[in-house]
Amino acid sequence: MSGTTSEGQPAVAGWPLLRLPEAKPQSTSADPASDPASEPPGSQTQEADPASAGQTHWKSKARAAICSADPLMIIVKERGVAKKKQQASDDMAGQAAGAIGVLATSFGVLAAIKDKLGLSWPATVLLTAGALVALGYGAWRLRTGANRLLTGTAKPSAGGRSASVALKQDVPAASLDGEQEDAEATPAHPELTAALRTAGVIGSEQVIRADEVTISQMQTGDLYDFLVPKGRTYEDVEKRLGTVAGMFGVTRLHLTLERSRDNERRVKLLKLHEPPFTRPFPAPTRQEIETFAGVPLGHDVTGQLAGVPTFDKASLLVAGMTQMGKTTLVNGLITCLLIAYGEFELYLLDGKFCGLTRFEPIATRYESSDDPAVFWDMVQELNARSDSRYAEITEAIRNRQPVPKFKPVIFIVDEAADFFASGSTNEEKDQAKEIAKDTRQLVSKSLESGISTVLMTQRPSVNAIPVEVRDQFLYRMCLYVASAGTAKVALGDTYFETVAPINPVLLDPDIKGQAVLFANGRSTLIRGFNFDDKFIWDVVDEKVTKRVEAVPEETPLRQAIDLMRSKGVDFMTTPDMAPALGILEDDPVKRGKKLNELLGGPRTYKNAQGRGYRLDDLIAFAQSAT
Numbered sequence: 167m168s169g170t171t172s173e174g175q176p177a178v179a180g181w182p183l184l185r186l187p188e189a190k191p192q193s194t195s196a197d198p199a200s201d202p203a204s205e206p207p208g209s210q211t212q213e214a215d216p217a218s219a220g221q222t223h224w225k226s227k228a229r230a231a232i233c234s235a236d237p238l239m240i241i242v243k244e245r246g247v248a249k250k251k252q253q254a255s256d257d258m259a260g261q262a263a264g265a266i267g268v269l270a271t272s273f274g275v276l277a278a279i280k281d282k283l284g285l286s287w288p289a290t291v292l293l294t295a296g297a298l299v300a301l302g303y304g305a306w307r308l309r310t311g312a313n314r315l316l317t318g319t320a321k322p323s324a325g326g327r328s329a330s331v332a333l334k335q336d337v338p339a340a341s342l343d344g345e346q347e348d349a350e351a352t353p354a355h356p357e358l359t360a361a362l363r364t365a366g367v368i369g370s371e372q373v374i375r376a377d378e379v380t381i382s383q384m385q386t387g388d389l390y391d392f393l394v395p396k397g398r399t400y401e402d403v404e405k406r407l408g409t410v411a412g413m414f415g416v417t418r419l420h421l422t423l424e425r426s427r428d429n430e431r432r433v434k435l436l437k438l439h440e441p442p443f444t445r446p447f448p449a450p451t452r453q454e455i456e457t458f459a460g461v462p463l464g465h466d467v468t469g470q471l472a473g474v475p476t477f478d479k480a481s482l483l484v485a486g487m488t489q490m491g492k493t494t495l496v497n498g499l500i501t502c503l504l505i506a507y508g509e510f511e512l513y514l515l516d517g518k519f520c521g522l523t524r525f526e527p528i529a530t531r532y533e534s535s536d537d538p539a540v541f542w543d544m545v546q547e548l549n550a551r552s553d554s555r556y557a558e559i560t561e562a563i564r565n566r567q568p569v570p571k572f573k574p575v576i577f578i579v580d581e582a583a584d585f586f587a588s589g590s591t592n593e594e595k596d597q598a599k600e601i602a603k604d605t606r607q608l609v610s611k612s613l614e615s616g617i618s619t620v621l622m623t624q625r626p627s628v629n630a631i632p633v634e635v636r637d638q639f640l641y642r643m644c645l646y647v648a649s650a651g652t653a654k655v656a657l658g659d660t661y662f663e664t665v666a667p668i669n670p671v672l673l674d675p676d677i678k679g680q681a682v683l684f685a686n687g688r689s690t691l692i693r694g695f696n697f698d699d700k701f702i703w704d705v706v707d708e709k710v711t712k713r714v715e716a717v718p719e720e721t722p723l724r725q726a727i728d729l730m731r732s733k734g735v736d737f738m739t740t741p742d743m744a745p746a747l748g749i750l751e752d753d754p755v756k757r758g759k760k761l762n763e764l765l766g767g768p769r770t771y772k773n774a775q776g777r778g779y780r781l782d783d784l785i786a787f788a789q790s791a792t
């Protein structure tokens with residue numbers, strides 16, 4: 167018999183009629199020539215079928231199907247019925263043979279036991295059945311005990327049994343791994359399990375175990391402390407914090423997540439009772455600032471101090487719309503630096519004229535101007551200091567000496583965008599390009615030489631601060647802004663792809679000083695400090711006194727400073743100061759030159775009274791020299 171159908175398809179033994187391409191159940195053709203089921207006896211289809219007991223019956227049914235609406239289906243069904251019947255009779259024969267075998271063996275075994283023990287037939291049967299049941303029970307106990315040992319669950323007490331069974335119903339169908347055997351044995355925490363499953367943090371078959379969850383009521387909110395299932399870490403929660411917040415029915419701003427030092431699976435999730443910073447936190451004390459590990463920039467949503475680990479080799483960009491609290495925040499930063507950062511030099515450029523004035527007495531250079539030329543001059547001065555510091559480093563390395571330690575310099579500019587704006591002439595455009603180039607160099611290359619830059623802007627638009635400058639900042643802060651695009655300018659183009667980003671657009675603009683701090687790849691919502699003026703003035707005065715006291719008393723510079731302070735003046739002319747320091751020269755030019763040399767070369771200042779020295783300049787000069 168041929169192994170193919172008329173179309174050349176392989177004829178499967180037993181299924182010659184099932185030519186699938188033609189098997190259209192909808193076919194209603196009455197043309198026998200076109201219908202494979204109507205092929206006459208002796209045709210290829212018939213020949214392909216091996217003889218069988220059910221064949222005649224099947225053929226007659228198949229012929230009857232010619233006139234039906236669905237002939238092929240009927241043929242297939244009939245074929246199936248015939249096959250099943252044959253299989254059933256085969257199965258019955260096999261089972262009967264098996265049963266006879268089992269009976270014969272059992273009888274043999276029982277006869278052997280009866281013979282050995284000399285018991286009656288009923289006693290032998292009962293004894294054997296009892297022994298088999300006892301063996302089965304023993305095996306079951308053994309397996310249950312081993313499972314309990316592996317999962318670490320206690321043996322349920324009689325009273326706890328029903329509760330345990332009820333709780334087990336909360337647990338989803340177990341998978342094959344040990345994790346789920348654990349889950350089966352311990353109830354799931356319903357709220358967290360449902361929230362984290364729906365948020366896609368854990369798989370649909372995973373649970374947060376109730377015995378690994380603690381919920382504490384804090385003053386500001388509920389603190390959930392829990393372990394995510396094995397194979398997951400706190401980062402899985404952190405990545406989907408926004409979605410998790412949605413599951414809790416709050417916003418991303420209501421949630422903060424903390425990792426634990428003891429276990430990567432441990433998550434500490436704080437859900438605030440009310441929107442962040444609804445109630446103000448009191449400004450920190452000196453002691454709190456001093457004991458903070460790093461430089462504090464504000465409070466976090468729980469009222470703890472938050473900030474950056476260091477300002478060494480760092481630079482900060484602060485952006486936010488007008489009147490949101492940038493200047494106040496940076497005033498707070500400088501105050502904290504003065505309290506806890508040791509000795510450093512301040513270069514201040516007050517583009518808003520009075521935002522940083524409180525710190526003028528301790529600034530090495532303070533300018534209040536919106537002139538780009540002033541900004542450029544300060545940038546160039548700092549670049550020159552950086553170059554000379556690099557030269558010292560190179561020299562030390564060349565001579566196999568330890569690399570020198572430099573006093574940190576912090577350059578703070580309030581409202582920086584104005585300084586990069588270019589005029590319409592070619593000359594002004596060239597100048598703007600040069601300013602951008604020098605600023606980029608300052609921010610990027612000065613870190614190693616200990617010069618950090620803080621730029622603030624109320625216009626974080628794409629062009630306000632050139633991208634080559636923006637890209638260099640290590641720390642970024644963004645207060646309220648109106649669009650996500652603006653937030654990206656401040657926090658970086660890829661900010662919203664980072665772990666658990668916070669959208670500054672969602673901040674409440676009526677709660678001043680709130681900012682997203684993005685440092686070391688993590689976002690923290692903070693609110694800058696709003697110190698009393700008196701607190702800031704006291705900190706500044708103390709610092710000035712300390713710095714003056716650090717200048718040796720016998721030096722002319724210290725004597726000049728003490729003279730001005732004792733007389734309570736901010737400015738003294740050269741003719742007034744020179745005799746007090748022992749210069750009795752009558753010629754004004756020679757006197758001025760001698761005095762400046764004696765003082766070590768501080769900058770002079772000229773006003774209506776004539777040329778002389780300002781106290782702030784002398785103090786700044788003294789501290790830059792130490």
Ligand SMILES: Nc1ncnc2c1ncn2[C@@H]1O[C@H](COP(=O)(O)OP(=O)(O)OP(=O)(O)O)[C@@H](O)[C@H]1O
Pocket residue numbers: 486487488489490491492493494495518624678679680693694695696
């Ligand atoms: N943390 C804070 N707590 C309470 N009030 C604050 C806080 N920060 C700022 N403010 C208040 O908000 C107002 C604006 O502050 P600030 O001048 O610092 O904003 P700014 O962003 O620098 O404004 P601009 O860009 O217009 O100069 C001020 O009245 C200030 O007192």
